[in-house]
Amino acid sequence: MTELGNRLKQAREEKGLSLEDLQTVTKIQKRYLIGIEEGNYSIMPGQFYARAFIRQYSEAVGLDPELIFEEYQNDIPANDKDEIPQLSRVKTRKQVPTSSKNTKVFNFIPKVLMFLAFVAVVAIIYVLFQNWGVGSSSDTQQDNKNVVYDPADTANEGQDENETEDTKEEQPEETEEEAVEEEEPVEEKPTTGTLTEVSSNSPNAILELKDTDKFEVEIAADGGNTWVGVNNADGDYYLNKELKDGNSETIDLSSEKEILLNVGWVPATKIKINGEVFEFPFPVKDVTTQKVTIKFVPNGQQ
Numbered sequence: 131m132t133e134l135g136n137r138l139k140q141a142r143e144e145k146g147l148s149l150e151d152l153q154t155v156t157k158i159q160k161r162y163l164i165g166i167e168e169g170n171y172s173i174m175p176g177q178f179y180a181r182a183f184i185r186q187y188s189e190a191v192g193l194d195p196e197l198i199f200e201e202y203q204n205d206i207p208a209n210d211k212d213e214i215p216q217l218s219r220v221k222t223r224k225q226v227p228t229s230s231k232n233t234k235v236f237n238f239i240p241k242v243l244m245f246l247a248f249v250a251v252v253a254i255i256y257v258l259f260q261n262w263g264v265g266s267s268s269d270t271q272q273d274n275k276n277v278v279y280d281p282a283d284t285a286n287e288g289q290d291e292n293e294t295e296d297t298k299e300e301q302p303e304e305t306e307e308e309a310v311e312e313e314e315p316v317e318e319k320p321t322t323g324t325l326t327e328v329s330s331n332s333p334n335a336i337l338e339l340k341d342t343d344k345f346e347v348e349i350a351a352d353g354g355n356t357w358v359g360v361n362n363a364d365g366d367y368y369l370n371k372e373l374k375d376g377n378s379e380t381i382d383l384s385s386e387k388e389i390l391l392n393v394g395w396v397p398a399t400k401i402k403i404n405g406e407v408f409e410f411p412f413p414v415k416d417v418t419t420q421k422v423t424i425k426f427v428p429n430g431q432q
Contacts, residue, residue: 132169134184134202139167141191156186157372163187169205175419177207178392182359182370209365322404327411328425335411336423339403343384345426347391348402350378357394362386373399383426391422 131139142152153160162183165173174180184206185195199206323342327335339345349358351373360369360381368381368389375398383389393399393410396418401408403424410420 131167132202132205134198134205135167135169137198137202138184138187138191138193141193145191147191152187152190155190156183158183158186171207174207175394176421177209178359178421179394180207181209182357185370322406325403325406325408325424330411332412333417333420334423335420336425337411338425338427340427341429342404343428344404345383345386345424345428346380346404347383347389348378348380348405349373350400351375351398352400354395354398356396356398358399359390359392359394361390361392363388363390384428386426388423388425391420391424393420393422396420 142149147155149160149163152158152163156163162174165171166180166184166187171177171180174183181199184198188195188198321342323344324340326338326340328338329336347360349360349369352375354375355372357372358369358379359367360383361367362383363386368383369379373379391401393401396410396414401410410417411422412420
């Protein structure tokens with residue numbers, strides 16, 4: 131048993147709390163509470179959870195978590211963020227090996243499709259041209275048969291043309307200013323940004339958010355309770371608690387360059403980033419606990 135475990139157990143007993151009582155208060159399973167008192171962190175879901183459980187245990191027995199973390203830092207597991215690999219080069223897509231034969235086939239298919247499309251367009255134009263020529267010739271011959279020449283009609287046509295020209299001269303032309311006023315300004319649609327995957331190694335993933343100056347995250351519990359942690363690269367927490375079913379939290383992270391989303395129960399967690407539904411990097415039925423690091427690159431800093 132570690133010194134930290136002895137200190138926490140002693141505080142629990144002074145409060146008159148059993149392990150069952152503490153489990154009810156903190157919602158932490160009894161076996162994890164025993165692991166904290168015995169210093170056995172290998173049974174925890176991860177180091178991040180171990181640190182979170184120690185913090186909740188301390189608060190439940192009336193101890194200051196910050197003082198506990200400072201005094202017993204050698205007994206407490208390191209932060210998960212130290213385990214995230216630093217990438218020297220960002221890749222926007224996964225590299226998938228392809229055979230040279232498949233590559234040649236795929237390169238040849240677009241050329242064939244383009245050639246077939248060109249032949250189809252030429253054939254359609256030829257058919258339309260033939261139909262238009264035949265129709266125009268038939269109409270012209272029919273009109274010539276029905277026309278009867280009348281000298282009076284020629285005089286009337288000349289008079290009508292003069293009246294039309296006079297009418298055109300009387301109508302004022304639109305000024306350039308009026309034409310400009312009629313043009314409606316084009317409104318720029320706000321962008322929610324582009325979220326791309328940098329790397330992934332279950333249950334950890336690193337993403338990058340670009341093409342926007344806004345970074346707002348909405349987290350909601352849907353279909354059950356879930357535990358969610360949100361902290362920046364310095365370890366400062368924006369959110370670190372259990373969300374009840376139907377509850378939600380909205381956090382503005384526009385001032386941060388990197389944040390870590392630690393979701394304890396993915397099937398009951400819904401996340402939106404700048405109003406867009408966030409798709410978890412790994413299948414929610416297979417990987418129920420996921421840790422997602424998002425690097426924020428605002429416009430102008432690419």
